[in-house]
Amino acid sequence: MSLTIDSVSKRFGSFEALEGVSLRAPQGAFVALLGPSGSGKTTLLRILGGLEFPDAGSIHFADLNWLGVPARARRAGFVFQHYALFKHMTVAQNVAFGLTVKPRRERPPRGEIARRVEELLALVQLEGLGKRYPSQLSGGQRQRVALARALAIEPRMLLLDEPFGALDAKVRKELRVWLRSLHEKLGLTTIFVTHDQDEAFAMADLVAVMNAGKIEQYGPAHDVRSTPRTPFVLDFLETRAN
Amino acid sequence: MAALAPARRWRNPSALPGFGLSLGFTLFYLSALVLVPLAALVIRPWEIGWSGFREVLADARVVHALLLSFGASFIAAAINTAFGLLVAWVLVRYRFPGKNVVDAIVDLPFALPTAVAGIALSTLYARNGWIGAPLSEHGITVAYTPLGVVVALTFIGLPFVVRTLQPVLVEMSREAEEAAATLGATRFQTLRRVVFPALLPSLLTGAALAFARAVGEYGSVIFIAGNLPGISEIAPLLIIIKLNENDVAGASAIGVVMLAISFVMLLTLNLLQAWSAARK
Amino acid sequence: MTHRAETLRPTEDHPLLRVALIAIALAFLGAFLVLPLVTVFHEAFSDGLAAVWAALREADAQSAIGLTLITAAIAVPLNAAFGVAASWAVAKFDFPGKGLLVTLIDLPFSVSPVVSGLIYVLVFGLQGWFGDWLRQHDVKIIFALPGIVLATIFVTFPFVARELIPLMTDQGREEEEAAVSLGASGWSTFRRVTLPNIKWGLLYGVLLCNARAMGEFGAVSVVSGHIRGLTDTMPLHIEALYNDYQYVAAFAVASVLACLALVTLTLKSVLEWRYGDEIAAVHHH
Numbered sequence: 001m002s003l004t005i006d007s008v009s010k011r012f013g014s015f016e017a018l019e020g021v022s023l024r025a026p027q028g029a030f031v032a033l034l035g036p037s038g039s040g041k042t043t044l045l046r047i048l049g050g051l052e053f054p055d056a057g058s059i060h061f062a063d064l065n066w067l068g069v070p071a072r073a074r075r076a077g078f079v080f081q082h083y084a085l086f087k088h089m090t091v092a093q094n095v096a097f098g099l100t101v102k103p104r105r106e107r108p109p110r111g112e113i114a115r116r117v118e119e120l121l122a123l124v125q126l127e128g129l130g131k132r133y134p135s136q137l138s139g140g141q142r143q144r145v146a147l148a149r150a151l152a153i154e155p156r157m158l159l160l161d162e163p164f165g166a167l168d169a170k171v172r173k174e175l176r177v178w179l180r181s182l183h184e185k186l187g188l189t190t191i192f193v194t195h196d197q198d199e200a201f202a203m204a205d206l207v208a209v210m211n212a213g214k215i216e217q218y219g220p221a222h223d224v225r226s227t228p229r230t231p232f233v234l235d236f237l238e239t240r241a242n
Numbered sequence: 243m244a245a246l247a248p249a250r251r252w253r254n255p256s257a258l259p260g261f262g263l264s265l266g267f268t269l270f271y272l273s274a275l276v277l278v279p280l281a282a283l284v285i286r287p288w289e290i291g292w293s294g295f296r297e298v299l300a301d302a303r304v305v306h307a308l309l310l311s312f313g314a315s316f317i318a319a320a321i322n323t324a325f326g327l328l329v330a331w332v333l334v335r336y337r338f339p340g341k342n343v344v345d346a347i348v349d350l351p352f353a354l355p356t357a358v359a360g361i362a363l364s365t366l367y368a369r370n371g372w373i374g375a376p377l378s379e380h381g382i383t384v385a386y387t388p389l390g391v392v393v394a395l396t397f398i399g400l401p402f403v404v405r406t407l408q409p410v411l412v413e414m415s416r417e418a419e420e421a422a423a424t425l426g427a428t429r430f431q432t433l434r435r436v437v438f439p440a441l442l443p444s445l446l447t448g449a450a451l452a453f454a455r456a457v458g459e460y461g462s463v464i465f466i467a468g469n470l471p472g473i474s475e476i477a478p479l480l481i482i483i484k485l486n487e488n489d490v491a492g493a494s495a496i497g498v499v500m501l502a503i504s505f506v507m508l509l510t511l512n513l514l515q516a517w518s519a520a521r522k
Numbered sequence: 523m524t525h526r527a528e529t530l531r532p533t534e535d536h537p538l539l540r541v542a543l544i545a546i547a548l549a550f551l552g553a554f555l556v557l558p559l560v561t562v563f564h565e566a567f568s569d570g571l572a573a574v575w576a577a578l579r580e581a582d583a584q585s586a587i588g589l590t591l592i593t594a595a596i597a598v599p600l601n602a603a604f605g606v607a608a609s610w611a612v613a614k615f616d617f618p619g620k621g622l623l624v625t626l627i628d629l630p631f632s633v634s635p636v637v638s639g640l641i642y643v644l645v646f647g648l649q650g651w652f653g654d655w656l657r658q659h660d661v662k663i664i665f666a667l668p669g670i671v672l673a674t675i676f677v678t679f680p681f682v683a684r685e686l687i688p689l690m691t692d693q694g695r696e697e698e699e700a701a702v703s704l705g706a707s708g709w710s711t712f713r714r715v716t717l718p719n720i721k722w723g724l725l726y727g728v729l730l731c732n733a734r735a736m737g738e739f740g741a742v743s744v745v746s747g748h749i750r751g752l753t754d755t756m757p758l759h760i761e762a763l764y765n766d767y768q769y770v771a772a773f774a775v776a777s778v779l780a781c782l783a784l785v786t787l788t789l790k791s792v793l794e795w796r797y798g799d800e801i802a803a804v805h806h807h
Contacts, residue, residue: 049420049424051420051533071424072532073426074424078420078421078424080420080421082417084417084420084421086436086440088440097425097427098426101431101435102426135520146421150425152425153425153426258614258711259707260712261614261617264607264610264611265607267604267607268611268623271607272626272627277626278645279641280629286644325547325550328543328547328550332544335535336540336543336544338544342791346788346791350559350783353733353737353790355736355737355756355776356737356739356740356757357737357757357758357761358783360739362558362561363558364764366557372557416533420532423532429532429535432532458636459634460635460740461739461740461757465761479636485744494644497640501633508628
């Protein structure tokens with residue numbers, strides 16, 4: 001069960017966001033899409049999540065024609081940079097959302113939903129905060145709610161769009177460690193978009209360095225870091241931004 | 243050299259001049275033009291005493307007029323809530339030719355004098371009017387009935403819901419909708435459980451504004467309503483009738499009731515806006 | 523090759539639904555807004571241009587137009603001055619009761635126009651608080667121009683203030699403070715620093731204020747006494763003509779006001795489009 005992205009292209013108007021991007025990752029891998037803004041990494045992630053559609057190319061995952069599955073059926077847990085929590089719902093309601101919108105046949109009974117919500121809140125270390133509203137939480141807490149919400153649907157893959165971008169440095173570092181350990185615990189295929197190379201190399205098994213809609217280099221993290229293969233990658237890794 | 247306003251202990255001293263002059267003029271203007279006359283309205287009805295006041299309000303004609311004003315305003319506000327939501331959604335989310343013109347024209351009820359709107363609506367919905375005639379063939383009479391009042395009040399309140407919702411819709415990021423989709427919700431579920439609740443405070447604020455405006459409306463209503471006592475006579479008209487009969491106390495009694503409702507609406511609106519802000 | 527289940531993104535509505543909703547919205551707006559507007563002009567010109575012209579040149583119509591113009595010419599500048607003063611006080615200073623002041627300024631928007639006229643009758647009318655005094659000194663307020671102006675001022679004074687208060691609050695105090703620290707006097711600071719910053723917002727507020735001032739009906743109805751040729755403003759004259767079954771004449775005068783409304787809307791759109799940020803920080807109607 002692996003992820004195969006084959007020659008995916010996408011343009012917005014006259015802007016080529018992705019040009020023939022191909023990538024393979026084994027089941028359970030933690031892949032980082034690393035690059036500057038405008039490199040196409042978020043577009044690729046959104047295509048994986050079903051929020052955009054490519055103009056050409058194909059994607060297969062878990063033996064499924066991925067593009068043939070509508071977004072709401074993909075069970076691709078998506079975590080946004082600005083959390084996208086439902087502000088009018090409590091934390092518990094947010095986390096339960098994916099379970100409560102299931103068709104009646106598949107929907108677990110209320111007690112079961114409540115139990116799972118509790119479990120997930122404990123997993124993200126937010127137990128007891130179920131009745132709070134997002135506006136009452138810190139940024140780091142909100143992001144963990146977003147994660148719990150995405151995990152509630154037992155996703156096939158986890159897609160994270162610069163999830164720590166809106167948080168301050170200290171919280172970012174803590175969450176980095178925490179997310180990696182969560183990954184080891186759950187073993188979910190995870191695609192993580194970032195422009196911060198420290199973050200990418202600290203967490204990911206595989207790193208794809210992207211630039212202007214193309215993948216410049218892709219491989220195991222330590223490989224990419226120690227052996228840059230194109231001028232762009234060399235340049236990008238040398239500049240220590242953030 | 244800058245003329246500094248005298249520093250006072252009850253406010254932060256500011257380097258900027260003109261506080262005394264600007265606040266003084268403002269307060270004078272407000273008191274003379276607004277507060278004193280309003281005070282007159284609040285005080286005058288009691289000249290006939292509490293029992294006299296109750297008598298005025300117990301009169302069947304008065305009761306009916308007040309009920310009509312409030313009832314029709316409520317219905318009109320409800321219509322505007324539903325269609326205002328639709329119009330705001332269409333204007334913000336979709337693109338179509340002429341959208342800018344449509345957007346501008348939503349403000350027409352703000353800009354058009356009420357008397358002009360009044361005679362236009364009256365002519366339009368009369369038995370032989372462009373809309374009145376086909377309706378009349380189906381047995382629906384608008385002119386000279388409470389339905390006419392509702393139509394006029396719908397016109398007058400139309401921009402409120404639309405204009406209150408538009409900025410909220412514009413600002414609403416699509417990400418919450420995208421999140422709901424990735425979590426498995428259908429479009430309908432997303433609209434119902436994510437989008438609509440987020441719009442609710444503003445929707446209610448717009449509805450309250452439309453309602454408050456409609457309750458006191460006069461010019462656009464009196465022509466189409468026909469003003470038949472006990473049927474299509476609105477409260478503001480009754481105030482004028484009583485004034486013409488020299489029943490100043492009676493007129494001010496009704497006026498005070500309407501003013502009281504205005505205050506309640508203002509309060510409600512402030513609460514709604516606070517609720518809206520707390521949600522952010 | 524792509525195989526897609528749907529080409530709609532999750533935040534987009536189905537094209538058929540979109541078309542249907544647009545159609546319903548346009549039908550609603552067409553019925554409630556466009557048709558009445560068209561009716562005004564259709565009825566006005568139903569007897570040809572000559573009839574319209576005659577209606578506008580008629581003596582009572584002329585005095586009504588004159589009265590409307592004079593009323594606006596007095597009320598609008600006064601309200602503009604008030605708006606500027608109130609915004610200066612509210613935006614550039616902190617003081618207790620500021621919130622209450624702003625709420626009071628919003629008051630006329632919640633009050634029925636008829637009540638707005640009634641309150642002046644209660645103060646200046648024959649049975650009003652100053653009624654006797656006014657009669658003794660032969661000063662006419664109600665049933666004369668001053669009453670009409672007062673009622674118009676009440677109904678329209680929030681417009682300029684409501685535009686300028688959020689705008690000036692948003693713009694902050696720093697530029698004015700800089701000017702003062704450089705030695706400018708209050709008036710100088712206002713004229714040369716503040717005014718240029720608020721000019722489009724001020725124009726916008728004045729525009730709305732004027733439209734309302736010329737079109738006000740309910741409040742003026744109460745205080746004017748409806749004396750044809752003397753205390754009838756244009757809206758009142760329209761009412762008189764309509765009640766007299768002189769429909770073409772009524773709509774002829776009405777079409778003038780309708781044109782004013784369209785000009786106001788157009789100018790409003792242009793100002794919003796070109797000077798959007800300089801007009802209002804927060805827009806609430």
